[in-house]
Amino acid sequence: MKAARAPRDDKTNVRLLVVKGDEIEDSSMERLPDHLRSGDLLVVNDAATLPASLRGLDGGNNQVEIRLTTQLDERVWQAAVFGAGDWRTPTEERPSPPSFGKGDEILIASNFRARVRGDNQLSERLLDLEFNLSGEELWRSLYQYGKPVQYSYMDDELKLWSVQNVYGGRPWAVEMPSAGHAFNWRLLLKLIRKGVRIVPLTHGAGLSSTGDARIDWELPLAEKFEIPAATMEAVRQTRASGGRVIAVGTSVVRALESADLGLSGFTTLKIAPGYERKIVSGLLTGTHDVSESHYQLLRAFLPEYILAGVSQRLEERDYLTHEFGDLCLILPTA
Amino acid sequence: MFDINGKSALITGGSRGLGRALALRLSAGGAKVALVARHQKELEETVKEIRKNGGIAYGIVADVGDKESVYPIVGQAAALTGQVDILINNASTLGPVPLRLIPDTDCEDFERALQVNTVGPFRLIKAVAGSMVLRQTGVIVNISSDAAVEPYPSWGVYGASKAALDHLTRIAALELADTSVRLFSVDPGEMNTRMHADAMPDADPDTLPPPDAVAEKIVMMIRQSGGIATGTRLIASDWRSYESSARSS
Numbered sequence: 235m236k237a238a239r240a241p242r243d244d245k246t247n248v249r250l251l252v253v254k255g256d257e258i259e260d261s262s263m264e265r266l267p268d269h270l271r272s273g274d275l276l277v278v279n280d281a282a283t284l285p286a287s288l289r290g291l292d293g294g295n296n297q298v299e300i301r302l303t304t305q306l307d308e309r310v311w312q313a314a315v316f317g318a319g320d321w322r323t324p325t326e327e328r329p330s331p332p333s334f335g336k337g338d339e340i341l342i343a344s345n346f347r348a349r350v351r352g353d354n355q356l357s358e359r360l361l362d363l364e365f366n367l368s369g370e371e372l373w374r375s376l377y378q379y380g381k382p383v384q385y386s387y388m389d390d391e392l393k394l395w396s397v398q399n400v401y402g403g404r405p406w407a408v409e410m411p412s413a414g415h416a417f418n419w420r421l422l423l424k425l426i427r428k429g430v431r432i433v434p435l436t437h438g439a440g441l442s443s444t445g446d447a448r449i450d451w452e453l454p455l456a457e458k459f460e461i462p463a464a465t466m467e468a469v470r471q472t473r474a475s476g477g478r479v480i481a482v483g484t485s486v487v488r489a490l491e492s493a494d495l496g497l498s499g500f501t502t503l504k505i506a507p508g509y510e511r512k513i514v515s516g517l518l519t520g521t522h523d524v525s526e527s528h529y530q531l532l533r534a535f536l537p538e539y540i541l542a543g544v545s546q547r548l549e550e551r552d553y554l555t556h557e558f559g560d561l562c563l564i565l566p567t568a
Numbered sequence: 569m570f571d572i573n574g575k576s577a578l579i580t581g582g583s584r585g586l587g588r589a590l591a592l593r594l595s596a597g598g599a600k601v602a603l604v605a606r607h608q609k610e611l612e613e614t615v616k617e618i619r620k621n622g623g624i625a626y627g628i629v630a631d632v633g634d635k636e637s638v639y640p641i642v643g644q645a646a647a648l649t650g651q652v653d654i655l656i657n658n659a660s661t662l663g664p665v666p667l668r669l670i671p672d673t674d675c676e677d678f679e680r681a682l683q684v685n686t687v688g689p690f691r692l693i694k695a696v697a698g699s700m701v702l703r704q705t706g707v708i709v710n711i712s713s714d715a716a717v718e719p720y721p722s723w724g725v726y727g728a729s730k731a732a733l734d735h736l737t738r739i740a741a742l743e744l745a746d747t748s749v750r751l752f753s754v755d756p757g758e759m760n761t762r763m764h765a766d767a768m769p770d771a772d773p774d775t776l777p778p779p780d781a782v783a784e785k786i787v788m789m790i791r792q793s794g795g796i797a798t799g800t801r802l803i804a805s806d807w808r809s810y811e812s813s814a815r816s817s
Contacts, residue, residue, distance in 0.1 A: 278702065280651075280698075280699055280702060282639070282642070282643055282646065284643065369626075369648070370626045370627065370628075370644070370648055373643070373644045373647045373648060374628070374629070374644060377639075377640035377643060377644055378640075393636070394636070394639045394640070395635075395636075395638075395639060398639060398695070399698070400694075400698040401698030401699050401701065401702050402695075402698065402699060403646050403651035403652075403699035403703075404646040404647060404650070404651055405643040405646060405647050419698075419743070422698070422701070423743070423746065423747075426746060426747070427746060432702055433702065434699070434702040434703065462703070464703075464704075
């Protein structure tokens with residue numbers, strides 16, 4: 235599939251492939267309300283997107299790029315660290331960072347540093363970093379020095395503006411929860427007026443690619459999430475009344491199914507082929523390539539032969555992929 | 569009654585004058601406040617005072633007239649105090665002082681006033697209202713002026729930008745009428761502030777009410793916002809009479 239190479243100014247032209255059983259229909263996000271019904275519950279990830287890419291120098295003055303993945307503590311973040319270069323180079327072609335040992339520092343600005351707390355057995359690129367700042371000073375510096383994480387298929391550097399969903403709240407996501415990018419106010423209000431309930435949860439969506447096969451194989455890594463009691467109650471009511479719980483994005487599936495398993499705070503749940511969903515009945519998601527971790531999650535929604543048909547249709551009809559791409563709506567047959 | 573205890577409030581122009589007074593009042597009511605201002609020193613002093621009183625406050629150094637500041641402002645506020653429940657667009661600029669007649673005003677000065685007084689609030693509303701809609705709670709207060717209604721000579725830049733803000737408030741309120749988010753513009757009236765002294769240097773400050781007296785009324789309005797039609801333009805000095813008429817209707 236071709237990548238969407240820039241943010242979409244006009245959300246109404248985002249295409250939508252609707253999959254219901256073995257029926258596949260070409261549609262558009264503007265027509266989303268036609269595919270939903272009163273009593274459906276849309277659950278969205280309201281995490282705002284943090285500018286999670288920081289540039290710095292190691293002790294030997296070598297350039298590195300830090301891509302934050304998850305906040306572990308007040309000052310501590312897990313991060314994927316890259317060597318020289320930037321988003322213009324495909325992540326899999328980026329050099330590894332210099333070798334870091336515990337206690338080594340990365341200088342981001344004269345008053346902003348990260349110290350290596352420990353590495354991860356998975357890869358030398360994955361580090362736990364402790365910043366010298368905390369609280370408002372840390373957040374101020376993250377916003378001052380950080381830029382949005384982006385990949386080589388984009389035409390230009392992204393503004394922080396471009397990677398926010400219209401309902402974003404706390405900046406827990408290091409990449410935009412992209413299934414929400416095609417919502418605008420007109421669409422949200424139209425859905426609400428139709429009787430579709432829309433409720434939020436917050437899920438710290440992590441990196442979608444690191445260029446390191448060992449890490450990418452394990453994606454998604456542990457992610458922070460929080461589900462308001464009102465959202466859990468709306469899910470319960472919807473299910474009790476026979477309505478459909480439709481997740482907007484794979485991060486929402488992960489959060490809701492994790493909560494059902496009794497997890498809270500962080501989730502390590504991996505949803506893969508054969509996973510029996512307990513909560514989520516439908517999914518609005520991006521158009522994913524077979525190589526992506528998100529695609530594995532789709533296997534918990536659709537049998538392989540239908541997924542193959544979906545992939546074929548997306549290719550044939552020139553649907554766009556990645557964070558500003560077109561979308562798929564997977565609905566239950568009942 | 570809109571309970572401000574535990575709520576997250578974002579206040580622009582929060583380091584002095586009415587913004588500072590609102591921050592102190594909201595904090596005293598149990599709200600967590602994130603204050604935006606351009607000058608770090610004054611901001612830190614206000615934050616320190618709130619913390620000394622046992623409140624939760626954070627300072628965000630930013631210019632609301634700068635487009636690139638909007639998500640850093642909202643992101644920092646939400647990270648530190650939680651998703652924004654109360655937005656008070658209070659930051660304003662008069663334009664050059666002494667105030668000038670419209671034909672004497674430079675285009676750049678008018679553009680700057682619009683950026684701070686009108687476009688800045690518009691951007692912040694865009695950035696916080698979606699989260700408020702989904703959580704079914706939120707109050708947005710845009711601080712206006714009687715100059716938005718009365719055509720005072722030499723107040724053209726300020727008055728026109730505030731009139732636009734009033735109308736933006738009315739339209740946004742109408743568009744969000746099906747939701748739980750409530751928007752108001754508030755004319756705070758004259759106050760003993762630095763802005764007032766800049767605009768009217770000959771006025772006797774002792775004849776003007778302190779910002780805290782006005783802040784008290786605005787916080788009262790926020791608490792009782794559920795009973796006020798969204799989009800209403802409120803006048804702080806008339807608040808008691810409005811409250812009485814709202815109750816009797």
